[in-house]
Amino acid sequence: MTPTTEATAPTYTKKDFESDQTIRWxxxxxxxxxxxxxxSVLAGLGIPREEFAVVSGIGCSSRFPYYLSxxxxxxxxxxxxxxxxGVKLANPKLSVWVVTGDGDGLSIGGNHLLHVLRRNVDLxxxxxxNRIYGLTKGQYSPTSEQGKVTKSTPYxxxxxxxxxxxxxxxxxxTFVARxxxxxxxxxxDTVAAAAxxxxxxxxxxxxxxxxxxxxxFESLTAKATREEKALxxxxxxxxxxxxxxxMGFALKGASLEKIDLKQHPERExxxxxxxxxxxxxxxxxxxxxxxxxxxxxxxxxxxRRLEKPTFDAGMRAQIDxxxxxxxxxxxxxxxxxxxxxxx
Amino acid sequence: xxxxxxxxxxxxxxETLDQVVIRFAGxxxxxxxxxxxxxxxxxxxxxxxxxxxxDFPAEIRAPAGTLAGVSGFQLRFSSYDIHTPGDAPDVLVxxxxxxxxxxxGDLRAGGLLIVNTGGFGKKxxxxxxxxxxxxxxxxxxxxxxxxxxxxxxxxxxxxGLGLSMKEALRCKNFFALGVCCWLFSRPLDPTxxxxxxxxxxxxxMVEANLRVLRAGFNFADTTxxxxxxxxxxxxxxxxxxxxxxxxNEALSMGFLAASELSGLEIxxxxxPITPASDILHTLAAYKNFGVTTFQAEDEIAAITSAIGxxxxxxxxxxxxxxxxxxxxxxxxxxxxxxxxxLVLVNVQRGGPSTGLPTKTEQADLFQAVLGRNGExxxxxxxxASPSDCFYAAIEAVRLAxxxxxxxxxxxxxxxxxxxxxxLLPKVADLPKIEVxxxxxxxxxxxxxxxxxxxxxxTLARPWAVPGTPGYEHRxxxxxxxxxxxxxxxxxxxxxxMCKLRQEKxxxxxxxxxPPEFEGDEDADLVVLGWGSTHGAITGAVRQARAKxxxxxxxxxxxxxxxxxxxxPILKRAKKVLIPEMNLGQLWRLVRSEYLVDAISxxxxxxxxxxxxxxxxxxxxxx
Ligand SMILES: Cc1ncc(C[n+]2csc(CCOP(=O)(O)OP(=O)(O)O)c2C)c(N)n1
Ligand code: SF4
Ligand SMILES: [Mg+2]
Numbered sequence: 001m002t003p004t005t006e007a008t009a010p011t012y013t014k015k016d017f018e019s020d021q022t023i024r025w026x027x028x029x030x031x032x033x034x035x036x037x038x039x040s041v042l043a044g045l046g047i048p049r050e051e052f053a054v055v056s057g058i059g060c061s062s063r064f065p066y067y068l069s070x071x072x073x074x075x076x077x078x079x080x081x082x083x084x085x086g087v088k089l090a091n092p093k094l095s096v097w098v099v100t101g102d103g104d105g106l107s108i109g110g111n112h113l114l115h116v117l118r119r120n121v122d123l124x125x126x127x128x129x130n131r132i133y134g135l136t137k138g139q140y141s142p143t144s145e146q147g148k149v150t151k152s153t154p155y156x157x158x159x160x161x162x163x164x165x166x167x168x169x170x171x172x173x174t175f176v177a178r179x180x181x182x183x184x185x186x187x188x189d190t191v192a193a194a195a196x197x198x199x200x201x202x203x204x205x206x207x208x209x210x211x212x213x214x215x216x217f218e219s220l221t222a223k224a225t226r227e228e229k230a231l232x233x234x235x236x237x238x239x240x241x242x243x244x245x246x247m248g249f250a251l252k253g254a255s256l257e258k259i260d261l262k263q264h265p266e267r268e269x270x271x272x273x274x275x276x277x278x279x280x281x282x283x284x285x286x287x288x289x290x291x292x293x294x295x296x297x298x299x300x301x302x303x304r305r306l307e308k309p310t311f312d313a314g315m316r317a318q319i320d321x322x323x324x325x326x327x328x329x330x331x332x333x334x335x336x337x338x339x340x341x342x343x
Numbered sequence: 344x345x346x347x348x349x350x351x352x353x354x355x356x357x358e359t360l361d362q363v364v365i366r367f368a369g370x371x372x373x374x375x376x377x378x379x380x381x382x383x384x385x386x387x388x389x390x391x392x393x394x395x396x397x398d399f400p401a402e403i404r405a406p407a408g409t410l411a412g413v414s415g416f417q418l419r420f421s422s423y424d425i426h427t428p429g430d431a432p433d434v435l436v437x438x439x440x441x442x443x444x445x446x447x448g449d450l451r452a453g454g455l456l457i458v459n460t461g462g463f464g465k466k467x468x469x470x471x472x473x474x475x476x477x478x479x480x481x482x483x484x485x486x487x488x489x490x491x492x493x494x495x496x497x498x499x500x501x502x503g504l505g506l507s508m509k510e511a512l513r514c515k516n517f518f519a520l521g522v523c524c525w526l527f528s529r530p531l532d533p534t535x536x537x538x539x540x541x542x543x544x545x546x547x548m549v550e551a552n553l554r555v556l557r558a559g560f561n562f563a564d565t566t567x568x569x570x571x572x573x574x575x576x577x578x579x580x581x582x583x584x585x586x587x588x589x590x591n592e593a594l595s596m597g598f599l600a601a602s603e604l605s606g607l608e609i610x611x612x613x614x615p616i617t618p619a620s621d622i623l624h625t626l627a628a629y630k631n632f633g634v635t636t637f638q639a640e641d642e643i644a645a646i647t648s649a650i651g652x653x654x655x656x657x658x659x660x661x662x663x664x665x666x667x668x669x670x671x672x673x674x675x676x677x678x679x680x681x682x683x684x685l686v687l688v689n690v691q692r693g694g695p696s697t698g699l700p701t702k703t704e705q706a707d708l709f710q711a712v713l714g715r716n717g718e719x720x721x722x723x724x725x726x727a728s729p730s731d732c733f734y735a736a737i738e739a740v741r742l743a744x745x746x747x748x749x750x751x752x753x754x755x756x757x758x759x760x761x762x763x764x765x766l767l768p769k770v771a772d773l774p775k776i777e778v779x780x781x782x783x784x785x786x787x788x789x790x791x792x793x794x795x796x797x798x799x800x801t802l803a804r805p806w807a808v809p810g811t812p813g814y815e816h817r818x819x820x821x822x823x824x825x826x827x828x829x830x831x832x833x834x835x836x837x838x839x840m841c842k843l844r845q846e847k848x849x850x851x852x853x854x855x856x857p858p859e860f861e862g863d864e865d866a867d868l869v870v871l872g873w874g875s876t877h878g879a880i881t882g883a884v885r886q887a888r889a890k891x892x893x894x895x896x897x898x899x900x901x902x903x904x905x906x907x908x909x910x911p912i913l914k915r916a917k918k919v920l921i922p923e924m925n926l927g928q929l930w931r932l933v934r935s936e937y938l939v940d941a942i943s944x945x946x947x948x949x950x951x952x953x954x955x956x957x958x959x960x961x962x963x964x965x
Binding site for chain 2: 326
């Protein structure tokens with residue numbers, strides 16, 4: 001559904017998107033900030049409230065739909081993308097959202113996530129990544145860093161984590177972005193951009209679980225170091241970061257070269273101009289590779305945004321075309337077709 | 344007869360039969376399914392009653408000539424009302440040594456055996472495990488053997504057409520079909536018409552197949568291999584228009600009918616699996632009926648997308664077989680908890696695990712009735728025959744919508760791929776399915792919509808679909824408070840909700856017709872069945888009654904919950920016999936529900952019951 005800007009569009013405030021349910025997240029959980037931001041964004045889209053359907057899986061994050069005053073659907077672990085696909089195919093007019101966690105979306109539901117992204121189903125997918133299983137009380141998740149010590153991995157986790165943004169880029173998602181629970185304005189802009197996108201829009205939201213994985217994103221979110229650690233990807237702008245925007249990146253071979261502009265002001269012209277429409281996803285992956293080195297900043301913002309035909313529109317078009325060509329179905333005629341005989 | 348030429352033909356006896364069971368058997372590349380279905384269509388057009396039983400290997404093309412690669416198609420056609428594809432074939436057409444080896448044991452003593460000697464070379468004999476040719480010596484003495492080299496005759500019929508040897512040999516099934524058409528006084532026109540339209544794009548193939556078909560017919564006419572021509576006059580069937588239909592086809596049409604009767608569009612989420620895929624294929628072709636078919640990434644996505652579609656106001660359905668149901672189990676529980684309409688079709692096959700993908704079985708009844716975590720009642724209905732799949736599909740949708748519940752519809756490989764003549768209904772005579780979306784009937788918008796406020800009669804909750812202003816609400820798989828649907832962990836509320844969900848499903852037991860019953864009310868023995876055993880049980884019970892035995896039969900369309908009329912029937916009977924293609928699943932349910940000491944007749948061979956197997960058991964109990 002494309003947000004409307006006409007005068008007839010309903011005007012809502014954040015309050016209109018709050019439900020009467022008691023919120024049951026732990027005090028201090030990053031989910032609160034995300035909820036407040038999303039409520040404001042939805043209120044401002046100009047879409048009638050009854051046209052939102054918000055589907056989630058299972059996890060702390062997946063309780064989200066209960067706290068919105070829209071149509072909400074809290075389902076089973078990992079399956080929200082598939083359910084949402086059915087909702088969207090059944091009624092393409094709806095604005096269909098998926099809320100999922102790192103375990104829900106990338107462990108048990110990884111297969112469904114892959115397929116909605118590659119099909120480009122017109123869904124807005126918010127993945128709350130706290131790098132832990134919150135609801136089941138703190139086991140490591142597929143996004144936990146290697147060596148993570150949890151109840152289920154007392155000697156440290158052995159496996160390599162999956163990066164949600166890389167996963168989405170590789171799956172061919174047409175909109176891929178990352179933001180952070182506490183970066184209110186950035187999160188708001190990112191979610192709004194996802195809402196405006198026609199097609200599968202995937203947003204990874206770093207979310208602090210202050211009970212089981214507190215401080216997972218501390219180095220990025222701490223007020224003191226924030227500006228050194230956040231690399232905002234802005235379409236058409238050079239890749240610069242730091243308190244005085246004095247650091248940047250240039251393309252060098254198949255990787256990014258860090259440039260200190262204070263020392264090398266002459267190299268400003270070499271800075272990579274961010275292109276979110278680069279179709280292969282290569283640039284997105286290059287940028288996303290940076291945090292492998294803890295000395296580098298973390299890229300935030302839109303990694304890729306492309307216009308492509310959506311699955312739901314394509315499926316509808318086939319039905320419309322069949323009706324135009326063969327006329328609406330005639331059951332009586334169908335039953336009596338083929339070889340029949342009369343006694 | 345369309346074919347007659349001026350050649351001098353031997354004069355033959357004409358014998359009239361009231362039924363024939365014929366089986367075509369050959370390599371899976373030999374086109375036996377096609378031969379069988381063409382012969383079936385012709386029988387249908389001749390006004391015979393009929394029933395078919397295709398039997399094919401799980402492998403698409405097992406190595407040619409092997410026992411594993413044998414494919415068969417059995418047809419029974421008759422001048423009277425029949426219910427099964429027959430017990431032992433009267434006629435066996437064997438295209439090679441392996442086909443003979445696999446099927447000979449079934450041919451009745453004295454039966455007619457038509458063998459293609461071209462399929463009995465050294466290599467074929469070795470592959471079939473025959474140390475020496477069974478065609479020599481006394482091995483086949485119990486049968487009337489007609490041995491002809493179909494390979495050679497086919498090649499000769501095609502001389503001059505410029506086909507490769509391989510292409511030419513591929514036509515040999517039509518030679519066999521031509522011979523059989525002659526033998527049973529069948530016209531060639533229906534097959535000719537079919538060949539012309541099937542190969543419309545390839546004139547050479549039209550010509551080749553027509554030539555071979557006619558050559559087969561003429562060959563039988565002019566040689567002296569056959570002393571008798573048979574006739575099977577039409578059956579006295581109720582008046583009306585008929586077509587021949589397979590179960591999966593009828594089921595698909597039943598869903599289209601349910602869509603028309605309810606005014607709702609269909610959403611089918613499915614993942615390919617034998618023997619259910621044909622429903623997906625069939626419905627995918629009917630997009631102009633507003634059908635959305637979604638081939639999902641797996642069975643879980645197939646059912647959950649269908650649940651999503653139901654949530655948004657379509658008829659969500661999902662079609663699969665046993666292993667697929669296993670994957671869908673968690674989502675079925677979700678549908679129970681959400682109380683949304685949903686139809687799951689299980690076209691059962693042999694299990695467990697991958698089991699026997701192309702063979703039939705009824706061993707998923709427990710899975711349907713009991714196979715979920717928690718108290719998760721789901722009504723289960725079953726189709727009785729290929730054409731009955733149409734009505735079963737409509738009933739499944741009716742129950743799902745009326746009771747806001749998932750419904751499991753059981754079919755099986757036997758009726759899915761088997762066919763029978765179907766007396767076509769008039770669409771106008773089919774009862775409408777009532778649908779009420781909350782907030783769309785001009786009622787005032789409630790200040791506080793209660794998504795779990797129930798209908799007094801059915802206990803169904805309202806169906807409020809996204810897009811309806813003022814009805815925004817939240818649902819989920821977590822236990823919910825009665826009426827409001829808010830999350831609730833309250834102990835008493837949970838028990839109340841479990842009982843309400845159960846009671847809702849229980850009420851279906853009195854909202855369905857009494858079970859089908861045939862025979863005297865006070866019969867000593869009642870044979871109880873469900874699903875595709877309907878035909879075999881009917882045949883057996885009628886034969887037993889004709890012999891003067893005190894037997895009746897009862898059939899369950901609504902398998903779970905048991906319809907209210909079943910208890911009295913079972914309590915009245917001195918003995919109850921339950922034949923099933925499993926190790927006694929209905930039997931156990933009946934015993935636990937009614938404390939009736941029923942007797943089980945189990946069969947798990949991947950093959951349907953024959954009437955005689957059931958008759959024998961009836962006799963032993965009488
Ligand atoms: C089929 C199934 N398996 C396991 C669970 C238990 N379970 C619930 S939530 C969860 C993990 C949630 O982690 P995540 O998706 O990261 O969500 P979070 O709680 O961290 O927001 C698990 C394993 C379940 N509910 N269902
Ligand atoms: S366990 Fe963690 S993620 Fe879950 S609500 Fe508490 S703080 Fe939030
Ligand atoms: Mg998590």
